[in-house]
Amino acid sequence: MRSIHHHIRLETVLARTGCFQKVQLVVMAHVSHKLKTAFEGALAGGGDPATSPLYVFGPFLKLIVVAGVAEVTFGTSVWLAVLTIAVVSAMYRLVMQWVTDGSGGSGLSEEEFGGWAVKVNAAITFIEYTLTFLVSMAAMVTFIADRMPLLNETILGIQYRTIVAIILSIFTGYLVNRGPKTAARTFGPATAGVLILLWTMVISTLLKNGLDLPAFNLQSFSLDYFHFTLGGYVRILAVMTGIEVFANLVAAYEGTPAQQSRKAFNSLLIIMGTTAVTMIVVGPAIFRLSDPSNEHVSVFTQTMDVVLPSPLPWLGTLIGIAVLMSASAASSQGLQNLALGLKERGYIPPLLGQQNAYEVADKPVWIQVAIVAFCFLFFGTSEETYLALYAAGVFILLSMTGWAVAKRLLRQINQNLTAGNVLLLAGTSLAAVMTTLATLLIFEERFLEGAWTYFLFIPVLYLMFSYFRNRFGEPTAIQDYLGQLDAAQLAGFGFGQDPRQRLVDENGFRLPRKLTWIPEPFEESRWRDRYIDFKKIAILLDGSPFAAKAIPMGRRISRATGAQVVLLSSVKNHTQALQESYDATYEARRQYLEQVKADFAAKGMDDVVYFVRPGFIADATEQMVEEIGIDLVVSTTRGKSGSVHWARGGVSRKLVRRLNIPVLLVQDEKVVVGDEPAFRRILVSLDGSGYADMVLPYARAFAKTFGAEVLLLSVPEVPEARSYRAAADAVQTLRAETEFRMQEFLTEIASFLTKEGVNVRALVTGSLPEQTIVAIGEQEQADMIMLTSRGRGGLDLIFMGSIALSVVENSTKPVFMFPVRHLEEKTVVS
Secondary structure (H helix, E strand, C coil): CCCCCHHHHHHHCCCCCCCHHHHHHHHCCCHHHCECCHHHHHHHHCHHHHHHHHCCHHHHHHHHHHCCCHHHHHHHHHHHHHHHHHHHHHHHHHHHHHCCCCCHHHHHHHHHHCCHHHHHHHHHHHHHHHHHHHHHHHHHHHHHHHHCHHHHCEECCEEHHHHHHHHHHHHHHHHHCCCHHHHHHHHCCHHHHHHHHHHHHHHHHHHHHCCCCCCCCHHHHCCCCHHHHHHHHHHHHHHHCCCCHHHHCHHHECCCHHHHHHHHHHHHHHHHHHHHHHHHHHHHHHHHHCCCCCCCCCHHHHHHHHHCCCCHHHHHHHHHHHHHHHHHHHHHHHHHHHHHHHHHHCCCCHHHHCECCCCCEHHHHHHHHHHHHHHHHHHCCCHHHHHHHHHHHHHHHHHHHHHHHHHHHHHHHHHCCCHHHHHHHHHHHHHHHHHHHHHHHHHHHHCCCCHHHHHHHHHHHHHHHHHHHHHHCCCCHHHHHHHHCCHHHHCCCCCCCCHHHCCECCCCCECCHHHCCCCCCHHHCCCCCCCCCCCEEEEECCCCCCHHHHHHHHHHHHHHHCCEEEEEEEECCCCCCCHHHHHHHHHHHHHHHHHHHHHHHHCCCCCEEEEEEECCHHHHHHHHHHHHCCCEEEEECECCCCCECCCCCCHHHHHHHHCCCCEEEECCCCCCCCCCCCCCEEEEECCCCHHHHCCHHHHHHHHHHHCCEEEEEECCCCCCHHHHHHHHHHHHHHHHHHHHHHHHHHHHHHHHHHHCCCEEEEEECCCCHHHHHHHHHHHCCCCEEEEEECCCCHHHHHHHCCHHHHHHHHCCCCEEEEECHHHHHHHHHC
16 A cells, blocks of 8 residues: 555546646546656646746735835745755655655655555645645635726625635536536646746746846844744745645656656656746746735736736736636545545545546535635635645645655665765755755744644544544455556556456566455355244334335235234333323324234234334334344334435334344335235345345245345446546456456355255446445346345444445335344454
């Protein structure tokens, strides 16, 4: 495991770029469409650092101009920032040489420091994506307000720009959640536009003012100025955001690892070189020509209006708006894919990584948009508010990378002491020290203004990742592989076409066998010798016509198996004060059950008893199961109100959570109480685990009793190949391998059941179990769906999700659930 978010490295790690979509166009089709040149890589990964000069000068100049120290400290702060760019870029040259799989600094940090670095990295990445959205959207609204000053006015105490920012945030989230193709068509390759804008500004500045470099003034380090020098340095450090993306891009290039590394570094030089040149050439012009006290027009726009001939300033504004909105969208796309990777590895609830109809995780984006809207409403839309926090997270990661590089170099020196290695260690140590000091400065400067939140959010996210990983356990081999899957990395693999050949790369290296899907050994399965005999079946009734729809199902099963029918109801409010009301309700319920019993007798079924118990029906059912040994509970998902109480966490869900016997939920509103359902085809969902297999004895019993066909269904854990775009060939091969093994697994079960006289078919299809089970149930016209449930409740059910829950909510078929939580607990105890 390199990094917690390898799952989407080509997409996620580009998420803070302004031209994420360009990468998709480059690599989504075939291996030959990988990045060919350093310039392509610069366009793919350079959106974030390239846009930084558009907004970092405002906060920087406000500090030093208002304090009256600009003439002394301006140049020194700029040169310190340029020096930081240089030493950190040099450090990343080593990262790109050592780590070529696309995991970049995060991968190196994990190798050197261990697993804790993964969770810290993921926590900071989550925070950074949200801050990227905030800063980019705030800067974009500033650019719009530069040309439309009306947006700075207020209505009901809220600036119009705040309303615009929230509307555009929602619009951006909507577009991103409609899939990457929609986002690509909307935002386009904006990085190229911002690079053209910056170089146009550089050339125009040189033509108008000549080469006017910022002055490095030693007086800026005196006691009177040092604080402002460092304060300006801290504010301008946002130019470093996005530099990590080039280390993540290494595997996306064509060529050998050495060639990939060199191209990625050259891409970094193109972008960071442009940023540095803009800082030292255009920076002095911004300082001389703009008025930072002007609250209505940003300093960059003021300078464009003076330096560029008309109508280029307006065109520059449009480019700035486009690239900043693109950066916001890219951060949302990164969050989507980060969520997929974290879900795959078991670090977050499945609900947060659930894909919508466009195959993207939309819930994290709406959470992000809600956070952004809250921040804009309560903290404003000035990018300065969020800029220092934005840079703080970046520099935590940069400093971790710096010390990881130094640690590895030190180990190399211990093995091979050379002058070159010593010089590299000295330079890297300087980079690590500078990034660490920058981190400390940012936190010291802005601790009370929001930097303290890192000390809250990082531990909270770290504990959350740990909690869910512990609850879910280690992921399966395929989940682990997919969690680390990198489109850029896998695009270079040349896999064989025969799924039984294993996955083989272009050098003939066979990927570990553990990547294949391996079910629990058939000979060790625990279901074959377990035969079911239904002796008592409980039907839960509350007197309503909705609950009565369970009667035909219970009657049909009882008639076929000879089981006794137990009619069970309950009456609430058993208190002294409400005794009269309770007695009346009790008597009405007793009479109702007496009538139902008489209806059974009229159909020739006399072995029927009924009970009316005080309290809640779930409690009463649990007690009756223990008292008289009920084998199956039949209920509906609707009660007296007619609403689906399963979806609201009501009776049926409580039954599944608390009972240790099967529960059959009837939910088809078209059921006629007088009719009896047919059992022609039963759909059984299996995932290869011993727990899922425990539903098979019941499937066999139903099939033999009713002469029904059993359709065994397994859904591969591997997504459809198109979900991985550039890695489509690799994922297709892995999926084919998984399908092949699943088919073998189901064939063994089918063969055994066939020998016992059961008509069986096996089907392997789909990629999302919940949706696939429901869809196949409809397509095959199944009369019942059978599956196991982990019996989770409370927060576990909300956060960790349940395939069974989703199937019940989205299907109209009767669903037979066998809870295995109790089996798991017994296994743990034993």
